[in-house]
Amino acid sequence: MGKKTIIGAVVAVLVIGGIVMAVQNRQSPDKAILRIATQNNISTLDPNYADDIGANWAEVQTLEGLYTTDENGKIIAGAAKEIVKPTQNDTTYTIHLKNGQKWSDGSDLTAQDFVASVKRQVDPKTKSTRANHFKDIAGYDEVYNHKGSLDKLGIEAVDKQTVKIKLSHPVPYFNFILANQLYPINPDKVKEYGKKYGQTAATTVSNGAYTIKKWNQSSTTWEFAKNKHYRDAKNVHYNTIKATQISDATLAAKQFQTKNVDEAAISGSVLSDIKKTNADEIKQTAAGRVAFIVWNAKDKIASNTNLKKAISLSINRQELAKEALGDGSTAAKSIVPSGEVEIAGKDLNDGLSLPYNQSEARVYFKKAQAELGQQKIEITLNTADTDSYKAVGTFLKQSIESTLPNVVINLHRLPLNAEIAAFNNHNFQAGTLSWSTDYDDPIDFLDIPYSKGAINFTNWENKAYDKVYEQINRHNEANDARYKLQREAARINNEENGVTPLYQASNVHLQSKTVKNLHYPLVGYQNYKYAK
Known part of the structure; x- marks a missing residue:
């Protein structure tokens, strides 16, 4: 009985939240707002600890690696100037950053931010469940098993704009690691916030298309706001993405049908009914x-x-x-x-x-x-x-x-x-x-x-x-x-x-006909910076 009461209360709050968002959007002079419903909340925006769907999806929106992916999931240069060809029997990557990149707080994005992220993630003291994503970097086993210092890890900042990565052996999929796993951290903010880094909007910094607002780990609503310092901000269409966590597929579908959200992640429990009314707005991959x-x-x-x-x-x-x-x-x-x-x-x-x-x-x-x-x-x-x-x-x-x-x-x-x-x-x-x-x-x-x-x-x-x-x-x-x-x-x-x-x-989403260029790849997640 108690559980049913609690669940009912949560649903009521979400419905009210959806209506409030819709009213705000209709009254706002800024039309570049995308309203979405997602099934998962965000556990963290610390890239060294993000190991669940909600966190991985969110870091795609707020962080950018040396490489990234285009709207269809193809690997392209991100913070790097170009996709490089590895040398020394395909084990060494020397990657130069694009000039003038910054974090959302206005500080410079440097090669050391990528190096610090890898070392922090592999450091056994961090106890990161994502450490293994860098297992192919030279020195990983020695460092991860407490037998060597982090200086033995095969990654270094040659200068402020150059990252050099040495692998223990050729890795056929390493470009994907550079695009979807190796995200930078801001060492100064890590030092300032400690374990709170990436745990709230106030303790999170971004180098990607969006920053996060009005969020903490228990939030059921939050916002992604265009990062004015992002290197390609001029090509990011939506200024604001208003997100609501709605784990109940029926409620998410109703919010979409009543035009309170423009995109909604749903599951099969409501798909048969939706096909009768919104068949051309279903994206299923x-x-x-x-x-x-x-x-x-x-x-x-x-x-x-x-x-x-x-x-x-x-x-x-x-x-x-x-x-x-x-x-x-x-x-x-x-x-x-x-x-x-x-x-x-x-x-x-x-x-x-x-x-x-x-x-x-x-x-x-x-x-x-x-x-x-x-x-x-x-x-x-x-x-x-x-x-x-x-x-x-x-x-x-x-x-x-x-x-x-x-x-x-x-x-x-x-x-x-x-x-x-x-x-x-x-x-x-x-x-x-x-x-x-x-x-x-x-x-x-x-x-x-x-x-x-x-x-x-x-x-x-x-x-x-x-x-x-x-x-x-x-x-x-x-x-x-x-x-x-x-x-x-x-x-x-x-x-x-x-x-x-x-x-x-x-992947099953409801997507308004007014939204263009938003795709759902087999590997990775939809990236809202491409949506129009």
Whole structure:
């Protein structure tokens, strides 16, 4: 009863907020305002800690790397003057910055800002879950494993305008790292704000197209304001983007239909009705994002391999994607999203599968019961308190309990920030999570079950998996030999359930006909600086 009351109160506030925004917009003489509804809040705008969808999406709007992407996701020069050709056997990048670039506070953007960001992210004292994104930089292992100083990391500021990066080996996707992962920090502001850096609008600085206003980590509304110091501000059309977090897809759709917002992220629960009224305003594309179940390997029950196999076999992923989500999401074939890379003209996931087999599930469950010495098994499954995850959690509970009557799934819904904190602190038994890639190589997903991976929330260790993963990193070219090893790693995870893949997500947005040039790429996020 109490929870229902709280949820009702939140919805009422959001509806009122949407109406207020609409009134303000109609009265404003400035027409360059875009109003959006997003499902996720922003946990942080500190680029060294941004490891969830809302934060990654927001940093695309407020920060710019040495490289960036155009409106269609193609890599182009960002803060750098040009895309450079690496030297010394494709291991050394010498990158010159465009002249006269500044932070949103008016201070100069320098090469040292990029160097400081990389060193801070890799520094083991920082405990960044994003450290592994720089694992290919020379000296990473030594520094990250507390065996060397940060000065041994292969990145330096040659002068104020030049960044030099030395890799330990050629990396076929490193341009994507430079475009979507290596964001600068302002060292002076980090020193001033400490742990508060990037945690509120007042402690955030930007070098991208927008700054953020009226925001803190608990905000459900905020604004992106055009950054007057941005290098290409003259080509940024919208002066203000007014954002509202609306996790309920039905409410988000209503806000769009009543013209209170111009763009809204929605999920499948409302898609069938929207198609009847706003079919030509639906933007639906495949996303480079896979959802999965994370298991705590330190928990006696959640770490049992036979139990995990039984649960995986209990899940009809086709039905989950089609019925529970209904937004164009597809059944996962592995932890790697389909459509990312190919092997000899066929998708990497070709030949991989995650079968639905109730009788086989019961066989594995009996083995788990014997190993655990329990007839009845309860599992607490954390899920984010969003529309799509609510549907996923409900479906999983029904599917698993109907196949395995002696299993009880207790759903624990909580805000995404709280769920991620539980994962980071290993204070969970099982939970649903999704991961988006920022570059076109499966290694970003395969790092999740790797025992030494920075994003291994599970603490799972598997010698066969680790061996293949490490072989992948010795293949430095984007070729079939590398991708075959990646497929083998994906197959091992499917079999052993380091994490249990569920579905590949779809980008589903409602977008007003008045909005132009706003696209949703497979890799990365929509960038509002291109919208017109």
